[in-house]
Amino acid sequence: MRLVLLGTAALSPQPERMGPAVALENEGRIVVVDAGRGVSAQLVRAGLDPHGVTDVLVTHFHIDHVCDLADLLYCAWHYVERDPVRVAGPPGMEDFVERLLALHALDIRSRVVEFAALGKPARVWDDVRVVEVEPGPVEGPQDWHVRAERVEHGDSPYGIPGWTAWAYRLDAGGRSVVVSGDCRQSPGLARLLDGGVDVLVQSLNWAGLDSWGLDVSGDWDARFADALFADPQVLGRLAQEKRVRHLVITHFGVDPDLDGMAEVLSREYTGRLSFAEDLMSIQL
């Protein structure tokens, strides 16, 4: 199995980092987790053909994770006859894809007509199978085992109705990867890591709220941040307890404190630690 960090930024545009997206490839089948800015071009830069994308797994609906989903679906279909792409994601995924297709309806209609006239494959990228994920197994490529668990990110302390975030574990070719989206420490993440994992791809935003002078027990800003994102010390402990063999940190804002994060993570985590860069490729 090959893992590629396609995009490692958070929301802010950065010249050296595209938006959140991870590709896993095994025997020619490609699963993409999240479809952030530039995902299709990054696949090509990584030597992965977008036509090989069988599945897209969406962790949550923050715009940096889904803004190029239409482009990815289109590029997966462009000029070829193929099986429908499966898109799995939180509640609301069906409506999200339906609205994307409606938004691009004129383009879709024009391509059906024009491609048919040219004798080219005239199936269109609206041939998408959407699954709204439940905790447990998720359909994936043949011989892959994909599992989803609900995790905490973006839903608290506000209690936004219908908001759900997912983390995914993917096992293929005897290797295992967990992509946890932007989640903070969550029971669902711990369950996905049970039994150990080769790689955990995890978002981390800071070395610690206290380094910003914020106090979780008092400051509203700190409570908000704590509800959204992982604490590096807790994450390091979890990764150590669960025998994460390689922890890959991603989802960076501008000028992240990587040394500070490394120092806090390494207090308890003794496995391999990497800070992701775009197109970092890990052969498993």
Ligand SMILES: [Zn+2]
């Ligand atoms: Zn997010």
